[in-house]
Amino acid sequence: HEPVNYYHNLPNGxxxxFTLVVDPMLATGGSGSxxxxxLKESGAKNIRFVALIAAPExxxxxxxxxxxxxIITASIDEKLNDQAYIIPGLGDAGDRYFGTT
Structure with missing residues (x-):
């Protein structure tokens, strides 16, 4: 799966x-990249990536x-499994946030 930019609303300037890209989990790095x-194509220069947990991949x-x-993260977990979930990880952060687990 490749990420698709379906909506954006960047401020002037x-x-x-100082720009933060915040994602609960850094798994494959595809979305973050x-x-x-x-952001770089839009002119941002001072960028940091922040994740609660990250996989080495x-x-x-x-x-x-x-x-x-x-890259700023609270924890680096062991690896990704065959479904590209972080092991041991949190499960699906979106499912947890929206109560769909």
């Missing part, structure tokens, strides 16, 4: 702003795609 690429992807963007 993004090129001078896509978001950072979009996602960290590697972001560091490869965007070596200039620091």
């Amino acid at each position: 993004i090129e001078d702003a 896509h978001a950072i690429k979009f 996602g960290i590697e992807r972001l560091q490869t795609d965007h070596p200039d963007v620091p």
Whole structure:
């Protein structure tokens, strides 16, 4: 699956702003990399990526795609499983947030 930008609303002056990309979990790094690429194409320069937990695979992807963007995380878990879920992880953060588990 590839991320799709279906909505955005950036403030004026993004090129001078301190920009945080916040995601509960950094798994494969696909969504984060896509978001950072979009922000850079929109003029953002001072970007940080923040996640509660991360998998080594996602960290590697972001560091490869965007070596200039620091990654801030509370915990680095062991790995991704065959379904690209973080192990041991939290389960699906969206399902937990919206009560659909």
